[in-house]
Amino acid sequence: MKAISYHAYGGPEVLEYGDVRDPKVGPDSVLVKVRAAALNPVDHKCREGHLDQALDAVFPVVPGWDVAGVVVQPGVAVPEFAVGDEVIGYVREDFLSRGTLAEYVAAPVRTLARKPRNLSFAEAAGLPLAGLTALQVIDKALAVTEGDTVLVHAAAGGVGSFAVQLARHAGARVIGTASERNHAYLRDLGAEPVEYGDGLAGRVSALAPDGVDAAFDTIGGATLKTSADLLAPGGRLASVADGAVVDLGGQYCFVRPDAEDLTRLTELAEQGVLTVSVQETFPLDRAADAFRLIEQGRTRGKIVVTVDWAE
Template sequence: MKAISYSRYGGPEVLEYGELPEPKIGPDAVLIEVRAAAVNPVDWKCQAGYLDGLMDTVFPVVPGWDVSGVVVRLGLCVPEFAVGDEVMGYVREDFLSRGTFAEYVAAPVRTLARKPRTFDFEEAAALPLAGLTAYQALHRPLAVRPGDTVLVHAAAGGVGSMAVQIARHLGCRVIGAAREAGLERVAELGAEPVRYDEETFADQVRALAPQGVDAVLDTIGGPFLKLSAPLLAPQGRLASIADGEVLALGGTYFWTRPDAADLAALADLADAGVLTVRVARSFPLEQAAEAQRANAAGGLNGKVVVTVP
């Protein structure tokens, strides 16, 4: 099969397009003919070796954890799916080797759900990691409730835009932080926008929520995480997916898990019109390096995907 892979750590320049063996499938997995795979910052961070202390790496590595496609083969014990089913998945293993930037991917059923009927394959590929991160963070460490005021960082980005939509669906008031170019998108999603500026950020949020915010979802880390902690109301909750310093601030560091039930819930929200995904740019599989560069450059206010004809 055709696939993208890398045999050493590095940037987009280490990616190679060529032939790799078709993956084997275990008894509780399916073989997916890939139609699209999303690019996420964690892909090129893993590729650069930033997670080498956390995850074993078996070269060559096929990057990518998000996928959408069609089931073409079943494992020995898979009552959940049938050949021909259109699915999406967050196909993350506990080591780096077998990713989704390929014509075929073997995916355990615990990582999959049926593709939303209202989404095309590119939109479906862009949903799992970002959507699960937002959904799980809001429900678990942040435990948001109707009436809560929630501050979402990078609210025009992949995870942030999902978090805004899900939090509003849960009955929360949402304040969305973004760069100037993303403020209009934040307002479109139904959040109250605040602009990133280290000198005025805290004052902007306090003007909107003088009693403090009930929950903060940090997706960028750094100075704006530190500025957010004093903005919490009494009993407010703080979670970060980007910066371990959140622990010193009394918050939770959050890592997304594959979860078929949560992924199915996201699909239901999509089909109900509650959740939308914006695909900013699409690249053919052989141009995965350019797709990575576009994702790393940022500022797109939408997801980057690679497609497999």
């Protein structure tokens, strides 16, 4: 099959488009014909070797963890899906090798759920990793409830935009940090936007003089410390970017595949609670250009790679 792969850690220049070995379908896996695969910042961090201490790389590595596609073969121990089912998945295993930037991927059933009927394949591919991250932080780590004031950083990005929507659905007031060009977008999502950079604490305090009940950090470093300082007494803090959050009394979160949570995202999308913004799509053979775009760090919503099938 055709796929994107790399044989050594490095920049986008190590990515190659060409033939790789067809995936084998294990008993608990499903062979998915890929229609779209979204990129996330973690994908280029994996390719650069930054997760090497946590995840072994079995080269050549096919990158990508997000997918939307069609089941072509369920494993012998998989009654949940049948040939022709449209699915989405956060296809992360405990090593790097068999990713989603390919014509086919063998996905463990625990990583899959039904695709939202009202989303295109490109939109649906942008939902799993970022949506699960937002859901597991907003609902579980921060336990956001009605009446809370929630601070979300990088609120126009993939994770941030879902976090805004989920927090608003829970009945919270949301303050979202973003560059000025994304402020109208955040207002459309229901957030009150504030500009990044120097003076951030003062701008947030002007909107929430008594502090925020919960803060969702996606940046780390100084932004994490500022978030802790902005908390109201008893406020909750979570980060997906900086383990130092634990020293500040908060929780470090790393998203995990969860079919039940993924199914909930599908249901929320079908109810119109969650929308997926796709900034740009690229064909599979131009995936390196998609990586170059997401590595600029100015993405609104999702960058998606599509596989063009002739049928």
